[in-house]
Amino acid sequence: MITRPTRRGLLRGTGGLVAAALPLPALAQGAAPPKPDRIVVNASGGAMNSIFRRSYFAEFEKLHGIRVVDTSPVDFGKLRAMVNTGNPEWTVTEIGGQDGLRAKALNLLEPIDPAIVDRSSFPEVARDSHVFISSAYSTALGYRTDAFPNGGQPKGWAQFWDVKRFPGARSLRNHPTDNLEFALLADGVPMDKLYPLDMDRAFRKLDEIRPHITVWWTTGAQPAQLLVDKEVVLASGWNGRFFELTRRNAPVATEFTEGSLKSGCFGIPRGTRQAYWGQQFLQVMTNPRLQAIYATELSYAGLNPETINYVPEEIRPMLPVAPGNLAKQFWLDVGWWTENGAKAQERWTRWMLQR
Amino acid sequence: MELSVQGIVRRFGNVTALGGVDLDVAEGEFLTILGPSGSGKTTLLKTVAGFEIPDEGAVFLGGEDVTLAPPRKRDVGMVFQNYALFPHMTVARNVAFPLEMRGVRREEIRRRVEEALRLVELQGFGERLPRQLSGGQQQRVALARAVVFGPGLLLLDEPFGALDRKLREGLQLEVRRLQRRLRLTTLFITHDQEEALIMSDRIAVMDRGRIEQVGPPAEVYARPATRFVADFLGESNLLDGVLADGAVRIGGFTPVPLPGLPPGPVTLLLRPEALRLAEAAEAAPCRGRGRVIETVFLGLSVKLRVQMEDGPEMLARVPLRPSLPPPAQDGEWLAVGFAPEDVHVIPRG
Amino acid sequence: MSSPGASRRLAGRRRELALLAFATPALLLLGVVFAWPVLRLLSLSVEGGSLEHFEKAALDGLYVSVLGDSLKIAAAVTAICLVLAYPVAFWLSRAGRIGAALGLFALLLPFWTSVLVRTYAWLVLLGRNGVVNRALRDWGLIEAPLPLLHNMAGVLIGMVQVLLPYMVLPIYAALLRVDPDLSRAAEGLGAPPWRAFLRVTFPLSLTGVSAGCALVFVLSLGFFITPALLGGGRVVMISMLIEQQVREFLDWPFAAALSAVLLLVTLAIYGLIGRITRGGRLEAA
Incomplete structure (x- = not known):
């Protein structure tokens, strides 16, 4: 077979030649590489985006004079495809759900440069070498305050399972994550003894609650909508969605007891051209004043301990990272789920199909 | 049924x-x-x-x-x-x-x-x-x-x-x-x-x-x-006139005697095959002169359009026999005639 | 080559090629954006020359039963669409120009909104406290709200609504091509209107019926937003599992194997529909 030089190969070759012929760039001396006219930040979009634009994007553009272009949605498959084809379009991307560690394990991320991104005051859980924890959120219990007035809502999953004491239609997510933990907690497993999850025991416990679950929800908007429409009176859901309803004076509130904490992550796709400016962007994201804007609007607080001080006092109890709330909840073990997610999902689907 | x-x-x-x-x-x-x-x-x-x-x-x-x-x-x-x-x-x-x-x-x-x-x-x-x-x-x-x-x-x-x-x-x-x-x-x-x-x-x-x-x-x-x-059934010459004193006057022809019919406006129908041309027209009771505008050969017959002197355009059809020459050439003047028996009278409203 | 027959054949061939040239841009586009990715995907499923993914798909009862359910749902949606669409298409084809224009406009109106929005609209309509249940309760027709949502009924309603136009349009097009004199002739020859319809108009519209059925069936198999939202989690379609494998577990080879199975089953059913209707269109003596 005759090997023919491809165009890309040629370009790369000449690029190398040119680079070799020129004096060494400033990079070698530790100074900033030349500024591009833009970087691309990929995130969930929607309301989150407009807040990003007002906080992190604005700050970054002001500091560095580089335009931030945003894209969405978050797509792990696309991230992998981009890195594997060697030309990530994103400078920085949000990484959905619990995929941060997986992305790191699959070698899809640039290491975070501690010389640029300062996370020294952050809690241990938020100082990963490749994954930037931008915020924490929780899968907690949303409830209708008219069905459970005066603090009469279930506190903890054992009470959620108690359909006699707390009657009414319920909703849980159509996914094993969180639900297996909730089932074990309901069955009396203490929060610090959850992992490794005992799947058999969890599914046995889930059998009990199944007839009382009207809806197994799929999208994050569903549990909030179900509560508003009175389809159900209790629903697990992402605390930010319930937060939004409470702030709009809907009769919906959040119970954080035994909530499942997770982190929202960002990372720099490996091989992206503007990796340096990606590091600079992450540094902007550590700013507690900016993190507080995000926390105040969406309740998803960043992990800079200073952040809470910039949040209005009445909002603080609604944040999953408020000191009182943090203690009532557990951190989801992302490692366990990375390892066992597919198996758990298969079993979940099978379980869902049992009639 | x-x-x-x-x-x-x-x-x-x-x-x-x-x-x-x-x-x-x-x-x-x-x-x-x-x-x-x-x-x-x-x-x-x-x-x-x-x-x-x-x-x-x-x-x-x-x-x-x-x-x-x-x-x-x-x-x-x-x-x-x-x-x-x-x-x-x-x-x-x-x-x-x-x-x-x-x-x-x-x-x-x-x-x-x-x-x-x-x-x-x-x-x-x-x-x-x-x-x-x-x-x-x-x-x-x-x-x-x-x-x-x-x-x-x-x-x-x-x-x-x-x-x-x-x-x-x-x-x-x-x-x-x-x-x-x-x-x-x-x-x-x-x-x-x-x-x-x-x-x-x-x-x-x-x-x-x-x-x-x-x-x-x-x-x-x-x-x-x-x-x-x-007009719809077959080809026809339709000539409008007024019946008075037992006859109808039509431009280009001698008066058409139609005895025994009530006076009033009428339309005369003359089928093309009822028209006689040239020598055959000489003896016809109603006559006029016209110039041939167009001749169309139809195999067994020939169709002619004739413009009457001071009168209407007429359509005529004459049988053809292989032994006889065509009755007329385009542009030629000839006599046109018909018999009153061949005229059908349609009263006009 | 020099014989007149050969040069004549060549001229004919050239004309065919010229016709093909017109279709070339579309064929190229299809090839690049459709055929090539599909082949790539399928090749993923046999990565490393192993059939393990297919083995898993075939031997694990989960995937077989979900595929079975998906086919059943698709068949049900197709059948409901057919029953609802035929009268609409028939009416449209006989409605005259203004009626047909208005009817088609109404039919296509939902295309202006996204499937997601329409699906959410069904949540509002069909919920326990939704418009339908409230109206029924106010009129005293029911005591407790009907379970219209978060079950199979919800899925079928939502999917039928989205897919109905895909059934109406081909049937409408086929009925337009049926000369109205044919049913008139049948009636004149002694057939009551319903027999004239069954013996003449309906068989002649089968091309449209088969196109509509194939279209709706195939589209149904690919649905996952609507069943996920309206099924309350109880209805699982094979496309949902494929999406899960791609997006959540990044198991592309397995997803590819599932897709390949789905593709094969779809093609088989497509062929079957074609064969049945071709047989039905010609009456044996």
């Missing part, structure tokens, strides 16, 4: 398609409705078939009022303009269809289908699909299908329109023979006057939703009741 149509009125919005039509067709008679498109003849046919309910008037079939009866209750066989053969059924299935709908037993169906196909000379074509047949063959299948169940009335809606001339002439005679043999009362629709003249026992000429005249072909041709009929 005899058909009687009485005072049929049919309006579509503010268009009157049929403005009071009366018509009687005798048992076994072949009656043609002749008219230009838009004259209402198709609406009349649909009313007889039961696809249209008239706003006023009644339809009687065999003495029975069927005005409101659905098509299937009328015992009428119809051949549509485009034959309307069922494209997904074989020829045999098509012909069997009306028998199946009447619950005829299977062997009986087979026998009668075969017979009907033989009648239209399509034996052996039973298993073909309509699209595998020529236009003429399709036409004959449609005919077989329309007569196989022995209907009391056969309706033919311009069935030869899509066929070429030669095929059409053959089929016209075939249909006529079939109709005579079966003694089928037939209502035939066409806008082709020649076809109407060839096939019919009687012709009804329609215009603008009304029947202008009904009569045997020879009579309608020779003695049209209205100017429209005269």
